[in-house]
Amino acid sequence: MNVESLSERGARARRDEEVDVAIVGAGPSGSVAALHLARAGLSVVVLEQGEWPEYNDYTGARPEHELVSTKLWHPNPNVRDNPNDYPVDTSTTDINPLMFAGVGGSATLYGAQWMHFLPSDFRVRSLDGVAEDWPFTYEDLLPYQLEIEREVGVSGLAGDPAFPPRGPYPFPALPMGSVGLRGALGMERMGWHWWPGSNAIPSEKFGELNACVRRGTCLTGCPEGAKSTTDRSHWPLALKAGARLVTRARVKEVETNEQGLATGVVYVDANGRDRRQRAKVVILCANGVGTPRLLLMSGGAKNPDGLANSSGMVGKRLMMHPFASILASYEDPLDSWRGPFGQQVYSLEFYESDERRGFVRGSKWNCMPSGGPVGMSGAIGSKVYVAEEGRFQDFWGANLHENVARRFGHSLIWGIVGEDLPEEDNQVVLSKDLVDSDGLPAPQIVYKVNENSNRLLQFNIDRCLESVHAAGAIETLVSTPVRESGWHLIGTTVMGDDPKRSVVDQWGACHDVPNLYIMDASTFPTSGATNPTATIMAVALRNTRRMIAERRNQKVA
Amino acid sequence: MSKDKTFLALADFLIPAHGDMPAFGSVCSFADAQKALDFRVDLKEGFDRGLDADPALSAEAHLEKLNKEDGAAFSAVTTVAICTYYMNPRVRELLGYPGQESVQYDSKATQIYLTDGSLGHVLARGRKYRPTPGL
Ligand SMILES: Cc1cc2nc3c(=O)[nH]c(=O)nc-3n(C[C@H](O)[C@H](O)[C@H](O)COP(=O)(O)OP(=O)(O)OC[C@H]3O[C@@H](n4cnc5c(N)ncnc54)[C@H](O)[C@@H]3O)c2cc1C
Numbered sequence: 001m002n003v004e005s006l007s008e009r010g011a012r013a014r015r016d017e018e019v020d021v022a023i024v025g026a027g028p029s030g031s032v033a034a035l036h037l038a039r040a041g042l043s044v045v046v047l048e049q050g051e052w053p054e055y056n057d058y059t060g061a062r063p064e065h066e067l068v069s070t071k072l073w074h075p076n077p078n079v080r081d082n083p084n085d086y087p088v089d090t091s092t093t094d095i096n097p098l099m100f101a102g103v104g105g106s107a108t109l110y111g112a113q114w115m116h117f118l119p120s121d122f123r124v125r126s127l128d129g130v131a132e133d134w135p136f137t138y139e140d141l142l143p144y145q146l147e148i149e150r151e152v153g154v155s156g157l158a159g160d161p162a163f164p165p166r167g168p169y170p171f172p173a174l175p176m177g178s179v180g181l182r183g184a185l186g187m188e189r190m191g192w193h194w195w196p197g198s199n200a201i202p203s204e205k206f207g208e209l210n211a212c213v214r215r216g217t218c219l220t221g222c223p224e225g226a227k228s229t230t231d232r233s234h235w236p237l238a239l240k241a242g243a244r245l246v247t248r249a250r251v252k253e254v255e256t257n258e259q260g261l262a263t264g265v266v267y268v269d270a271n272g273r274d275r276r277q278r279a280k281v282v283i284l285c286a287n288g289v290g291t292p293r294l295l296l297m298s299g300g301a302k303n304p305d306g307l308a309n310s311s312g313m314v315g316k317r318l319m320m321h322p323f324a325s326i327l328a329s330y331e332d333p334l335d336s337w338r339g340p341f342g343q344q345v346y347s348l349e350f351y352e353s354d355e356r357r358g359f360v361r362g363s364k365w366n367c368m369p370s371g372g373p374v375g376m377s378g379a380i381g382s383k384v385y386v387a388e389e390g391r392f393q394d395f396w397g398a399n400l401h402e403n404v405a406r407r408f409g410h411s412l413i414w415g416i417v418g419e420d421l422p423e424e425d426n427q428v429v430l431s432k433d434l435v436d437s438d439g440l441p442a443p444q445i446v447y448k449v450n451e452n453s454n455r456l457l458q459f460n461i462d463r464c465l466e467s468v469h470a471a472g473a474i475e476t477l478v479s480t481p482v483r484e485s486g487w488h489l490i491g492t493t494v495m496g497d498d499p500k501r502s503v504v505d506q507w508g509a510c511h512d513v514p515n516l517y518i519m520d521a522s523t524f525p526t527s528g529a530t531n532p533t534a535t536i537m538a539v540a541l542r543n544t545r546r547m548i549a550e551r552r553n554q555k556v557a
Numbered sequence: 558m559s560k561d562k563t564f565l566a567l568a569d570f571l572i573p574a575h576g577d578m579p580a581f582g583s584v585c586s587f588a589d590a591q592k593a594l595d596f597r598v599d600l601k602e603g604f605d606r607g608l609d610a611d612p613a614l615s616a617e618a619h620l621e622k623l624n625k626e627d628g629a630a631f632s633a634v635t636t637v638a639i640c641t642y643y644m645n646p647r648v649r650e651l652l653g654y655p656g657q658e659s660v661q662y663d664s665k666a667t668q669i670y671l672t673d674g675s676l677g678h679v680l681a682r683g684r685k686y687r688p689t690p691g692l
């Protein structure tokens with residue numbers, strides 16, 4: 001049985017049927033919950049506003065790739081303009097949130113850089129006196145982390161001294177390529193930390209996933225079916241275990257009864273009709289923007305500030321990891337269009353706090369190939385390296401040829417992910433005038449890059465320039481903070497022990513509505529500086545296991 | 558001026574011959590640009606507007622005006638020009654770009670950083686994380 005034939009299955013629940021669990025969102029977090037709950041024998045229905053991926057639509061192997069992907073596979077839903085996504089009001093944010101609607105969720109377009117949080121990420125208050133500690137520790141989460149890596153098919157090399165000793169990765173690290181080797185050379189010359197990249201891309205065939213062939217188009221969908229996304233890693237198994245998946249189902253409200261317990265959800269189906277899915281337990285896995293949006297749309301007249309929001313924290317503390325990017329070009333060829341586009345090398349040299357630097361917390365760097373000639377021209381597309389006030393002639397004519405000759409095939413990109421500190425003013429609210437294709441209010445992002453992030457990014461950019469020059473860079477272009485970089489959506493329904501200061505407990509259960517759970521990165525008290533999906537899936541697994549173990553004690557309507 | 562002539566004049570200004578690289582018009586045609594446009598129907602309107610040229614203006618002056626007054630049209634014309642150019646097989650050959658090709662490799666091969674001592678240096682530099690037990 002293959003993924004395509006499975007997608008035909010997954011019927012809707014019978015009219016009025018009450019299922020054990022309704023899950024909103026079929027991205028990484030929802031997929032983990034669905035698989036494990038279905039395997040434990042619970043009846044599960046997942047509602048996903050997007051559709052199954054069509055692998056033929058990924059243009060990575062075709063000449064028109066750069067032309068098509070700047071629209072169809074753009075990570076910003078406002079640019080993509082696909083009715084399955086909801087638009088986002090970005091008039092009040094420094095950084096645009098990026099995401100994708102579909103089975104597999106935003107990971108459809110992710111770089112598959114796989115890196116779990118470090119021990120200090122769970123103890124930020126104790127170590128650095130900022131934000132909050134998590135209610136659990138690195139050690140508590142590690143067993144789930146290792147289990148998720150086996151489900152996802154991660155490739156990597158164990159033994160990195162930036163982490164406590166841990167088990168091996170399921171697959172050997174992908175080849176570093178000339179890009180990775182050059183990135184590592186700069187770090188080596190500076191005497192700094194680097195390590196071969198760990199990626200959610202198996203280097204060998206694994207279940208429905210094919211071996212990666214380094215096509216290098218991971219960020220616009222992998223045409224080879226090699227990048228691990230849950231439509232291939234989890235859904236075939238979840239459907240087999242009995243989970244049901246309804247696509248083009250946009251949930252508009254979580255319903256509750258007089259006692260304040262969740263009774264199910266109302267969604268708009270593919271034909272624009274309202275439908276009700278009754279459930280004993282509801283789990284939200286709609287990401288750090290979609291989850292608070294849904295809570296703010298729910299609750300009715302009794303909860304004018306939204307459901308599960310007695311703390312007033314729903315939507316607040318949005319963290320998006322301000323990001324800087326350094327493009328470095330070298331004399332010699334690096335074949336820098338070759339993948340994987342995930343990280344070929346990463347560095348955690350500046351991950352931990354050092355008060356002498358003038359900011360708290362730190363960064364993760366990842367070294368990536370720079371891509372095809374259109375992107376390298378700087379003339380169109382994301383325009384990340386182009387100043388707004390630049391003259392168009394700077395990018396055209398002889399300059400175009402010279403820019404492309406210098407950069408294309410000869411460059412690498414260091415991405416700098418900075419830890420974002422939680423601030424209540426950075427938040428998701430409902431837009432007053434923008435609506436989605438079903439007329440539901442779009443989320444509006446209110447977000448400013450804070451002073452800590454600005455200092456952190458500048459320090460890291462300066463260090464990164466030292467490293468690339470140490471490896472012989474002949475040209476460097478810096479972009480900071482990159483506006484189109486809100487790929488990590490964190491913190492908007494914070495977990496904690498105190499119902500007055502947090503939305504969910506450490507197991508993802510809402511303090512106000514004990515049979516309503518949240519299992520995406522909305523619950524994270526702090527953001528770490530690693531790409532979050534590894535931690536998101538591990539936390540979802542931990543919560544799901546607990547839910548299964550405690551199911552007889554679960555309060556339901 | 559007809560649309561195809563206008564487009565080729567603009568494209569040749571944007572992408573002239575330089576060193577070994579040919580000008581747009583010597584390797585690509587207006588028909589190629591239209592084929593490219595079929596992949597991006599969202600650009601069609603802007604593209605058409607962008608080719609409504611005042612014959613008195615030079616290619617550079619026309620592009621300058623578009624860039625100032627109709628960003629969407631400027632973006633459509635330039636996107637189609639550059640993508641058509643870099644999709645062209647001759648241009649790719651000159652650049653040494655095979656496209657996003659697939660590359661076979663042996664996943665079990667010993668990687669160079671394990672044999673040349675470089676990863677050993679990282680290990681020798683010691684632990685980097687901050688342990689937290691007890692916190
Ligand atoms: C371009 C890009 C690159 C990235 N690169 C990396 C990387 O290299 N490494 C990494 O770790 N992370 C990366 N990320 C982040 C990663 O994709 C997310 O962390 C991950 O997908 C989050 O999983 P999730 O299930 O919580 O949410 P999502 O994957 O966002 O899934 C949420 C799902 O819920 C659905 N949904 C939302 N609202 C509703 C509703 N009302 N009704 C029905 N369905 C709804 C959405 O359609 C979506 O499918 C990247 C993201 C982007 C956009």
Ligand code: SF4
Binds near residue numbers: 212
């Ligand atoms: S590099 Fe690998 S994972 Fe990425 S698109 Fe290519 S084949 Fe897919």
